Amino acid sequence: MSTVTVTIEKLGAQGHGVAESEYGPVYVPYALPGETLAIARNGDYGTVMSTSNPSPDRIEPICRHFNPDRDNCGGCSLQHLAAPAYNAFKRELVIDALKARGLTPEVGETIACHPGERRRAVFSVRRTEKELLLGFNRAETNHIVSIEECPITSPGIVARLPAIRTVAAALAQGSESFHLTVLETLSGLDLAADGLKKLDDKQRRAVTEAVLSLKGIARVSVNGEIILEPTKPIIDFGGVNVSPPPGAFTQATKPAEEAMAELVMNHLGKAKRVIDLFAGSGTFSLRIARKAKVHAVEGEDKSIKALDLAARNTQGLKPVTVEKRDLFRRPMMAQELKVYDAAVFDPPRAGAEVQVKELVRSGIKTVVAVSCNPATLARDLKILVDAGYRIKSVTPIDQFLWSTHVEAVALLSR
Structure with a gap:
C-alpha cells in the first residue's frame, strides 16, 4: 500500500471516482470528478485520505446511515452527488x-x-447475542448495518420498521443471516423471507402471533411458502388489481x-x-x-x-x-x-x-x-x-x- 495524489477524471460504472496513475486506473469510492485527493492505494483501489478541492457537485448526504468514514450502510453509493450530475x-x-x-x-x-418512492426494499437480517440487525450490507462485505431510517424508501415502509423487526425476530434462526423483501401494497406490507430453513411448528406459531399483534401486515412467506396471509397483497397495474405471488418481481x-x-x-x-x-x-x-x-x-x-x-x-x-x-x-x-x-x-x-x-x-x-x-x-x-x-x-x-x-x-x- 502506498500514498499517492491523484485527480479524479470521471465516475466509473460502479460509481467510484476513476483516476489515471502511473500504475493504471485507480478506483476511489465516494470521490467525484475534478477532485484532487491524497489516497492510500492498494492495487487499483484507493481510499481517500484527504481532499484539497471538493467538487462543486458534492453535496451533504441526507441520511445518517450514509457515512463513508464510519459505518456506511451500503444501501446507497452516490448520495453525495448533486441531482443534475447524478x-x-x-x-x-x-x-x-x-x-x-x-x-x-x-x-x-x-x-x-425521488426520495420516499421505493415501495420494495430487500433487507438483510441477522440475530446477534445483543440485538437483531435489520438493514443493508456495508459495501463489499457481509457486515449488516442496522438502520433506523431510509430516505429512499416509502414512508409507509419506514413507519413500519418496528413491525418489520418484530416479524423478522420471529423468523430469525440462530445467527444465520437471511433476506427479507418488503413490498408495500394497497392492502399492507408483503414480507417475503429467503435463505431460511423450513420453519418448525414453534416458529410458525411465533410468526403468527407476531403478525396478529400488528397492523398493516398483509402476508408473510418463507422461501415462497405462505406462512400467514391476513389479507391478500394487492398492487395496481393501470387500474387492474393483481395479487402477486410471494417474492414476485x-x-x-x-x-x-x-x-x-x-x-x-x-x-x-x-x-x-x-x-x-x-x-x-x-x-x-x-x-x-x-x-x-x-x-x-x-x-x-x-x-x-x-x-x-x-x-x-x-x-x-x-x-x-x-x-x-x-x-x-x-x-x-x-x-x-x-x-x-x-x-x-x-x-x-x-x-x-x-x-x-x-x-x-x-x-x-x-x-x-x-x-x-x-x-x-x-x-x-x-x-x-x-x-x-x-x-x-x-x-x-x-x-x-x-x-x-x-x-x-x-x-x-x-
Missing part, C-alpha cells in the same frame, strides 16, 4: 453501453427518481413503472395484437389489454397465474391469453410471432438474446425493449438494428435512487 451519470451509463456496441441513438434525459417504484408503461403504450399505437414477453404478473400486459389483445408469456408459473386471474376478474379488457414458457430455453419462434403487430420484452438482467433473434426473423414491425441492464440491452438492440430496425428513442429511468443501477426503455420500428 442524473447525467445515469444517462451516460446507457449511452456508454450503446456506444460499446456501435449504437448512437437519441438518448433522452433521465426520468428522475415488481418494479421498485410506482412512478418509474408508470413512466415505463406510458412509453410502452404510446409506442404501441393502434396495434391490435401484442405479445408481452417476460410478462411477470402483468405490469404491461394488463395495461395493454385496455386497447389490444394480449398474449402474455412468462416462465414463472405463479406469476403468470396471478396475471391470468387478474385479467379474468377485470371487466373492460380485451382478450388476454397466457402461456408459461421458459423463454431462455424455449423462445417464442418466428412462426409463432408472425401473428402479432407488436412485441414488448422486459427480461431479467441477462437480457433476451435468443428471443430477440426470433423476433428479428418474425418480421414484427413494432418492438419495445425494457431493460434493467444497459449492457445486455445494448447487445439485444444491436441484433435488432443489424436486422433493419430503427431505434426511435432510448429513455433512461431511475428507480434505484443513489445507486449505479438504471432502467431503460427503447422504442424500435421497421
Whole structure:
C-alpha cells in the first residue's frame, strides 16, 4: 500500500471516482470528478485520505446511515452527488453501453427518481447475542448495518420498521443471516423471507402471533411458502388489481413503472395484437389489454397465474391469453410471432438474446425493449438494428435512487 495524489477524471460504472496513475486506473469510492485527493492505494483501489478541492457537485448526504468514514450502510453509493450530475451519470451509463456496441441513438434525459418512492426494499437480517440487525450490507462485505431510517424508501415502509423487526425476530434462526423483501401494497406490507430453513411448528406459531399483534401486515412467506396471509397483497397495474405471488418481481417504484408503461403504450399505437414477453404478473400486459389483445408469456408459473386471474376478474379488457414458457430455453419462434403487430420484452438482467433473434426473423414491425441492464440491452438492440430496425428513442429511468443501477426503455420500428 502506498500514498499517492491523484485527480479524479470521471465516475466509473460502479460509481467510484476513476483516476489515471502511473500504475493504471485507480478506483476511489465516494470521490467525484475534478477532485484532487491524497489516497492510500492498494492495487487499483484507493481510499481517500484527504481532499484539497471538493467538487462543486458534492453535496451533504441526507441520511445518517450514509457515512463513508464510519459505518456506511451500503444501501446507497452516490448520495453525495448533486441531482443534475447524478442524473447525467445515469444517462451516460446507457449511452456508454450503446456506444460499446456501435449504437448512437437519441438518448433522452433521465426520468428522475425521488426520495420516499421505493415501495420494495430487500433487507438483510441477522440475530446477534445483543440485538437483531435489520438493514443493508456495508459495501463489499457481509457486515449488516442496522438502520433506523431510509430516505429512499416509502414512508409507509419506514413507519413500519418496528413491525418489520418484530416479524423478522420471529423468523430469525440462530445467527444465520437471511433476506427479507418488503413490498408495500394497497392492502399492507408483503414480507417475503429467503435463505431460511423450513420453519418448525414453534416458529410458525411465533410468526403468527407476531403478525396478529400488528397492523398493516398483509402476508408473510418463507422461501415462497405462505406462512400467514391476513389479507391478500394487492398492487395496481393501470387500474387492474393483481395479487402477486410471494417474492414476485415488481418494479421498485410506482412512478418509474408508470413512466415505463406510458412509453410502452404510446409506442404501441393502434396495434391490435401484442405479445408481452417476460410478462411477470402483468405490469404491461394488463395495461395493454385496455386497447389490444394480449398474449402474455412468462416462465414463472405463479406469476403468470396471478396475471391470468387478474385479467379474468377485470371487466373492460380485451382478450388476454397466457402461456408459461421458459423463454431462455424455449423462445417464442418466428412462426409463432408472425401473428402479432407488436412485441414488448422486459427480461431479467441477462437480457433476451435468443428471443430477440426470433423476433428479428418474425418480421414484427413494432418492438419495445425494457431493460434493467444497459449492457445486455445494448447487445439485444444491436441484433435488432443489424436486422433493419430503427431505434426511435432510448429513455433512461431511475428507480434505484443513489445507486449505479438504471432502467431503460427503447422504442424500435421497421
